[in-house]
Amino acid sequence: MLDPRYVRDNPEEVARLLLKKNFNLDIEQMQQLDSERRAVQTQAQNRRADKKRLSRQVGTLIGQGMTPEEARLQVTDQLAELDSELAALESREKELLARWNRFFMSVPNLPEEAVPEGKSEACNVELRRWGTPPRFDFTPADHVDLGAALGLDFNAGAKLSGSRFVVIRNKLARLHRALAQFMLDVQVDEHGYQECYTPYLVQSQALEGTGQLPKFAEDLFRTSTEGQHEPHYLIPTAEVSLTNLVRETVLDAQQLPIKLTAHTPCFRSEAGSYGRDTRGMIRQHQFDKVEMVCITHPSASARTLEDMTTHAEAILQKLELPYRVMALCGGDLGFGAARTYDLEVWLPGQQQYREISSVSNCRDFQARRMQARFRDPETGNPALVHTLNGSGLAVGRTLIAVMENCQDARGCIHIPEALHPYMGGVKVIERQT
RNA sequence: GGAGGGAUGACUGAGUGGUUGAAAGUACCGGUCUUGAAAACCGGCGUGGGUUAAUAGCCCACCCAGGGUUCGAAUCCCUGUCCCUCCGCCA
Numbered sequence: 460m461l462d463p464r465y466v467r468d469n470p471e472e473v474a475r476l477l478l479k480k481n482f483n484l485d486i487e488q489m490q491q492l493d494s495e496r497r498a499v500q501t502q503a504q505n506r507r508a509d510k511k512r513l514s515r516q517v518g519t520l521i522g523q524g525m526t527p528e529e530a531r532l533q534v535t536d537q538l539a540e541l542d543s544e545l546a547a548l549e550s551r552e553k554e555l556l557a558r559w560n561r562f563f564m565s566v567p568n569l570p571e572e573a574v575p576e577g578k579s580e581a582c583n584v585e586l587r588r589w590g591t592p593p594r595f596d597f598t599p600a601d602h603v604d605l606g607a608a609l610g611l612d613f614n615a616g617a618k619l620s621g622s623r624f625v626v627i628r629n630k631l632a633r634l635h636r637a638l639a640q641f642m643l644d645v646q647v648d649e650h651g652y653q654e655c656y657t658p659y660l661v662q663s664q665a666l667e668g669t670g671q672l673p674k675f676a677e678d679l680f681r682t683s684t685e686g687q688h689e690p691h692y693l694i695p696t697a698e699v700s701l702t703n704l705v706r707e708t709v710l711d712a713q714q715l716p717i718k719l720t721a722h723t724p725c726f727r728s729e730a731g732s733y734g735r736d737t738r739g740m741i742r743q744h745q746f747d748k749v750e751m752v753c754i755t756h757p758s759a760s761a762r763t764l765e766d767m768t769t770h771a772e773a774i775l776q777k778l779e780l781p782y783r784v785m786a787l788c789g790g791d792l793g794f795g796a797a798r799t800y801d802l803e804v805w806l807p808g809q810q811q812y813r814e815i816s817s818v819s820n821c822r823d824f825q826a827r828r829m830q831a832r833f834r835d836p837e838t839g840n841p842a843l844v845h846t847l848n849g850s851g852l853a854v855g856r857t858l859i860a861v862m863e864n865c866q867d868a869r870g871c872i873h874i875p876e877a878l879h880p881y882m883g884g885v886k887v888i889e890r891q892t
Numbered sequence: 893g894g895a896g897g898g899a900u901g902a903c904u905g906a907g908u909g910g911u912u913g914a915a916a917g918u919a920c921c922g923g924u925c926u927u928g929a930a931a932a933c934c935g936g937c938g939u940g941g942g943u944u945a946a947u948a949g950c951c952c953a954c955c956c957a958g959g960g961u962u963c964g965a966a967u968c969c970c971u972g973u974c975c976c977u978c979c980g981c982c983a
Binding site: 527 | 920940942951952963973
């Protein structure tokens with residue numbers, strides 16, 4: 460959530476920045492809702508103050524020796540009047556507050572000034588490249604064709620669960636596991652993240668904290684509401700579990716930064732992406748990811764975004780996979796992000812770069828929703844932390860990248876050296892047939 | 893699945909209808925003392941919102957959440973959520 464006071468005081472600037480993100484802020488509606496809410500709230504508060512004074516009077520009168528009945532009689536007339544007034548005011552107050560909340564919870568984060576203009580991913584700006592796409596003296600196959608003989612089984616996935624699911628077998632499954640282990644080890648051992656194991660099912664509050672709810676319910680898988688339990692949602696990313704670890708806490712300044720990582724499956728309904736990336740395992744309902752989350756002092760988040768990006772890049776470099784770093788334009792930024800870098804890996808089968816990691820600075824947007832704060836030694840008061848998240852990396856897509864970049868003319872996969880310790884001696888994945 | 897016990901401020905923990913936003917302790921901040929530090933002593937110390945030029949005052953709300961009883965609720969009643977203990981079942 461944006462700081463409502465800031466929005467109130469700087470509506471034009473806020474609207475201008477939101478427009479960069481393809482979000483049209485209706486200033487008039489916002490101001491009307493905001494001022495109406497405050498007006499009604501002030502009135503209701505004043506009536507409540509009156510009422511409080513009356514009940515205190517009763518207490519005083521009883522203390523002076525009056526019987527409770529007598530004392531009560533002193534205030535009944537005034538009270539009846541107040542009560543009817545209050546009832547009307549309070550129901551309006553409640554309704555306005557709910558509307559106000561819905562409105563402000565649905566406004567995306569402001570992009571930073573440095574974010575490039577642009578409506579769609581076509582306007583993203585390439586910052587740098589690493590590595591050179593491999594040259595083949597044959598036509599490189601994509602991971603679907605390669606995988607057919609190596610244990611990548613989309614039919615089995617469909618049989619069990621429908622479209623956008625996959626079963627992986629044999630050495631390829633081992634490679635998938637090796638990648639996740641390798642990534643987690645690098646982030647923990649080399650970059651100092653704390654390894655976490657977290658729930659894959661969370662409650663709605665957690666998703667509200669990170670911004671998936673209330674706006675993007677259709678992207679999530681929800682458990683049935685059978686019984687009286689609150690529904691659970693499958694996490695669309697470990698960002699939800701890790702970031703919400705600091706929800707409703709006041710941290711010591713010395714605890715910052717907090718660096719967390721976890722390897723989890725992620726579940727996305729992919730509503731609205733029908734027909735996109737239907738071939739292969741680029742876009743699945745279930746995929747594994749190693750996630751990095753940093754909780755920082757507000758002054759450190761810009762720097763941390765750069766650091767986290769290099770932490771994600773380190774994985775690709777160790778795997779010797781060519782990639783480029785993109786600064787997302789305003790129109791391509793996620794709901795909670797103020798600034799995002801995407802890492803795109805080269806896929807020879809598609810002859811293009813495809814997203815494999817996304818690193819975002821959410822500044823205080825999620826922190827405000829979560830009430831995640833630290834005690835600021837300067838003021839002695841709690842202040843909102845900044846939150847950042849990034850993939851380090853998406854495991855499924857990394858598997859694809861390794862397959863396509865490390866294939867040979869026979870359709871075998873040559874495992875990058877960094878993974879050898881994780882592959883139990885296997886250096887080449889041979890075709891089965 | 894059965895039986896019971898809980899949820900109070902950054903933390904520990906009192907408090908069962910009337911200036912209680914809430915004792916006490918810890919932590920934290922300021923001061924005295926000290927060469928310095930520690931200890932001791934004194935003082936301060938919740939969050940959100942409204943009003944406002946104000947991070948000054950004043951006001952409202954908040955003792956898990958939502959309803960209710962009452963002139964008045966942290967305290968009584970109902971519902972829900974979460975946590976814990978014991979038994980059963982179970983990866």
